Amino acid sequence: MPWLSPLRDVDNNSQVSTDSGMKSSAVSPSDSSSLNLPHRPFVVSVEGNIGSGKTTLMQYFERYDCVEAVPEPIDKWTNLKGHNALGNLYMDANRWSFSFNTYASLTRCQMHETKTNKSVVLLERSLYSTRYCFVENSYQSGDLHEMEYEILTRWFNYLVKHEHLPIDLIVYLKAEPVKCYERLRQRHRREEVSVPISLIEDLHRFHECWLIEKKYPVPAPVLILDANLDRASMQSLFDEHKSKILCGQI
Numbered sequence: 001m002p003w004l005s006p007l008r009d010v011d012n013n014s015q016v017s018t019d020s021g022m023k024s025s026a027v028s029p030s031d032s033s034s035l036n037l038p039h040r041p042f043v044v045s046v047e048g049n050i051g052s053g054k055t056t057l058m059q060y061f062e063r064y065d066c067v068e069a070v071p072e073p074i075d076k077w078t079n080l081k082g083h084n085a086l087g088n089l090y091m092d093a094n095r096w097s098f099s100f101n102t103y104a105s106l107t108r109c110q111m112h113e114t115k116t117n118k119s120v121v122l123l124e125r126s127l128y129s130t131r132y133c134f135v136e137n138s139y140q141s142g143d144l145h146e147m148e149y150e151i152l153t154r155w156f157n158y159l160v161k162h163e164h165l166p167i168d169l170i171v172y173l174k175a176e177p178v179k180c181y182e183r184l185r186q187r188h189r190r191e192e193v194s195v196p197i198s199l200i201e202d203l204h205r206f207h208e209c210w211l212i213e214k215k216y217p218v219p220a221p222v223l224i225l226d227a228n229l230d231r232a233s234m235q236s237l238f239d240e241h242k243s244k245i246l247c248g249q250i
């Protein structure tokens with residue numbers, strides 16, 4: 001059961017932080033047999049700012065047979081019975097943050113519950129970043145009313161408690177906001193033309209608060225990758241860390 005042995009080979013010099021506020025779901029093989037855990041894939045959540053390179057990382061690892069990559073459900077967000085929830089959010093965050101984040105939380109749970117026979121699942125973000133980065137940012141920037149924030153918080157607490165949403169490793173693509181912004185400008189997606197750099201800076205702060213400063217609970221060990229590098233260097237970095245990211249399976 002190789003996928004039940006996460007992080008055994010992580011040495012002290014690697015950039016994995018395990019100082020989490022929550023119990024990590026990472027277990028060693030002996031733990032797994034004594035706890036009689038069910039077989040399930042090793043679940044990696046790929047976290048980072050808009051334009052930090054999450055899709056690029058997931059595409060890189062999709063070449064391995066053991067990997068199921070679960071991208072963000074942009075199709076669902078842009079076509080909700082004909083409504084563009086994501087487009088609405090970008091157009092008027094104050095009006096649409098609550099609806100968007102309520103729906104995003106549902107679709108995040110569905111991502112976590114993806115059925116697969118692969119032994120490693122890469123999730124593009126998670127229910128946790130929705131709560132600790134996006135909901136938190138919307139509330140603190142005044143786009144969520146206190147009551148809406150409280151409803152989203154209670155939903156989140158309920159889902160974390162009652163749904164099975166395991167994460168074994170978080171890969172944090174840590175990139176400077178200016179770098180993310182440059183990449184966004186270059187790819188020129190229609191929905192993103194109005195994204196200001198201030199939003200990217202704010203989201204960066206929330207990722208840092210959550211994954212570096214641990215001001216909010218972190219559900220798994222964090223592998224921090226410097227995502228400011230050019231494409232070729234990023235690929236070398238992915239290759240260097242592939243054993244950790246894929247739980248020693250290649």
Ligand SMILES: Nc1ncnc2c1ncn2[C@@H]1O[C@H](COP(=O)(O)OP(=O)(O)OP(=O)(O)O)[C@@H](O)[C@H]1O
Pocket residue numbers: 048049050051052053054055056057183184186187227228229230231232234
């Ligand atoms: N290391 C890199 N150097 C230069 N450009 C990059 C690099 N990595 C990704 N890009 C480009 O930057 C853009 C954003 O990358 P990508 O889509 O992988 O990021 P993302 O984190 O998935 O973004 P989003 O969350 O907005 O989907 C893409 O156009 C991608 O081709």
